Each structure stands twice: as C-alpha cells, then as structure tokens.
Amino acid sequence: MEKENDRVEIEVEDKPNISDKTPRTPKLKSVKTKVPEVEVHLYQRGKGPIEIFKSSLGGWDQDRLEVHSILEKYGFKSIYAFNPSSRRRSVPIRFNSKNGRSLLSYEDGSVVFIDGEPKDSMINPITKMFIGIAVVTAFIAILFKESPDWIKRFNFLGVSIPPWILACVVIVFTRLRKRLKMY
Known part of the structure; x- marks a missing residue:
C-alpha cells in the first residue's frame, strides 16, 4: 500500500499548483545549429x-x-x-x-x-573612341585640303553637323547598346 501512496504523491507533486499566483512559463527548447x-x-x-x-x-x-x-x-x-x-x-x-x-x-x-x-569601366572605351575619331578626323583634314561636297551638303534640321560629331554619336550609341545587352 505504501508504494501506491508514494506513486500518488509523486504524481501530485508533478502537477502544477493552481493556488500558486506566479504563473509558470514552459521551458522553451531551442536548438542552435551552425550555419555552414x-x-x-x-x-x-x-x-x-x-x-x-x-x-x-x-x-x-x-x-x-x-x-x-x-x-x-x-x-x-x-x-x-x-x-x-x-x-x-x-x-x-x-x-x-x-x-x-x-x-x-x-x-x-x-x-x-x-x-x-x-567589370570594364566606361571611361576607357569612350576615351579610346574619342582618340580614334580625333586621329581619323586629323587624317581627313591633312589629306583633303577642302572638305568634300557631300559633307558640306549634309544638313540635319537646318543645322550643319560636323561629320566627326555624327561619327562619334553613332559609335558611342552602338557601343552602349552592345554593352547593355551583355548585362
């Protein structure tokens, strides 16, 4: 009989005391894993x-x-x-x-x-293009004492655009389009 009473007492001790005013918080179990x-x-x-x-x-x-x-x-x-x-x-x-x-x-x-x-910087290719255009423009100026007629007649919206500026715009535009497609 004593053994049964002991068992009952043990069970009673494990149950939370309702009259106790301090609430019991359940123990949170957390597992810490190492991030690889x-x-x-x-x-x-x-x-x-x-x-x-x-x-x-x-x-x-x-x-x-x-x-x-x-x-x-x-x-x-x-x-x-x-x-x-x-x-x-x-x-x-x-x-x-x-x-x-x-x-x-x-x-x-x-x-x-x-x-x-x-990544390639934008300054180096643009600098190389401007140097190339300047060299080509210098060769044209040295070889031709007078600019050709088709250059003189080229008017866009009533404004005469020098051909080297037009060539520069075309080259920069095509290079930027090609560069943006890569990314």
Whole structure:
C-alpha cells in the first residue's frame, strides 16, 4: 500500500499548483545549429588575395556558394577557381541566374580560392573612341585640303553637323547598346 501512496504523491507533486499566483512559463527548447561556411580567399586578376572572408553556404542542402553576392560586392563580371601556388585560373564558377548560387556544392569548413575579373569601366572605351575619331578626323583634314561636297551638303534640321560629331554619336550609341545587352 505504501508504494501506491508514494506513486500518488509523486504524481501530485508533478502537477502544477493552481493556488500558486506566479504563473509558470514552459521551458522553451531551442536548438542552435551552425550555419555552414567556407573560407574564401579572393584574388583580382591573379593578384592578392585582396580579401579573406567567410561566406555562408545557401540552398536547400546548405552547400551552395552565394556567387551573385560576391560578384555584386566586389564589382566582378565573372569569377574563376584559382590555384595560388601556380597563380593560374581554372574553370569559371558557374551559378544559377535565378538564385545566384553556385551549381557545384561545397563542404562546410573548406577553403575556396577565387580569382575575379573586374567589370570594364566606361571611361576607357569612350576615351579610346574619342582618340580614334580625333586621329581619323586629323587624317581627313591633312589629306583633303577642302572638305568634300557631300559633307558640306549634309544638313540635319537646318543645322550643319560636323561629320566627326555624327561619327562619334553613332559609335558611342552602338557601343552602349552592345554593352547593355551583355548585362
């Protein structure tokens, strides 16, 4: 009989006391999981490393590198696998255009060496075009003492436009269209 009473007492002790005015909060159980990360050594055109950082892996299996964020943050148009001992690039790191994650998987804690190719600046191509147009205009001015008749007759809306300005506008327009299609 004593054993049954002990059991009853134990059950009563486990039940919350209703007369107690302090509310009992249930213990929240939380599980902390480590986000998988890789250490990235980032080079620019084989020079560097310009930065060493940890990047979290994403995707369903948490094994994909966030390539698009690296491209945006560092202004690269493409990134490649890199061998620092030989200072040579390997294959380009391909990524899904919809979510920006790499197509290849990476293990947690691995070290990744990446070489980036920076985006082209707009100043260099435009400067080269202006220099080319200036050289062509100088050759025309040297070779022809007088400008041809078709150039003199060219009037657009009653305004005489020098041909080198027209050529410059056409070249800049076509280059910008080609550049915008690439991105």
